[in-house]
Amino acid sequence: xxxxxxxxxxxxxxxxxxxxxxxxxxxxxxxxxxxxxxxxxxxxxxxxxxxxxxxxxxxxxxxxxxxxxxxxxxxxxxxxxxxxxxxxxxxxxxxxxxxxxxxxxxxxxxxxxxxxxxxxxxxxxxxxxxxxxxxxxxxxxxxxxxxxxxxxxxxxxxxx
Ligand code: FES
Numbered sequence: 001x002x003x004x005x006x007x008x009x010x011x012x013x014x015x016x017x018x019x020x021x022x023x024x025x026x027x028x029x030x031x032x033x034x035x036x037x038x039x040x041x042x043x044x045x046x047x048x049x050x051x052x053x054x055x056x057x058x059x060x061x062x063x064x065x066x067x068x069x070x071x072x073x074x075x076x077x078x079x080x081x082x083x084x085x086x087x088x089x090x091x092x093x094x095x096x097x098x099x100x101x102x103x104x105x106x107x108x109x110x111x112x113x114x115x116x117x118x119x120x121x122x123x124x125x126x127x128x129x130x131x132x133x134x135x136x137x138x139x140x141x142x143x144x145x146x147x148x149x150x151x152x153x154x155x156x157x158x159x160x
Contacts, residue, residue: 004047006055010036014055026056030066034073043074071125072141079119081159084138085147087124090131094146099135100124102149106156118159 006014013036017029033056037048044067053060067073071084083103087096100111103122107115111124130136133145139155 078121079114084123088127091135094134096135
């Protein structure tokens with residue numbers, strides 16, 4: 001059994017969040033609570049997810065599933081900046097794999113890794129629901145599309 005405890009501000013966030021839902025439906029607050037935890041720690045640890053599960057009366061596995069399903073959650077320490085490139089069908093057809101390879105070479109990292117020089121974490125993600133802007137990406141949570149090598153290079157230089 002872990003001695004880990006969520007900080008008071010997260011507990012307050014949880015209390016406030018669950019009041020938005022009918023009694024017995026506190027699990028509906030899980031995504032918002034995970035975002036608050038991620039904002040506090042920078043990423044989601046297993047201990048923190050377990051504590052969230054306990055607070056929301058959820059099985060820990062359900063919290064892990066949500067955290068792993070949505071690409072906006074971070075499961076390990078990341079850089080100051082985040083580049084998430086979608087490689088699903090619409091984006092793949094418009095050159096996303098080539099862009100991902102280009103980013104990987106520029107940053108000298110593989111998807112899932114963080115470039116020390118630029119403090120950029122490169123992520124390959126599933127559909128961002130921005131297929132009309134393919135190839136789509138998110139830079140620090142902001143949608144960019146269509147992304148091309150020039151835009152990518154310009155942004156990476158800004159991070160230097
Ligand atoms: S396939 Fe890339 S945003 Fe939908």
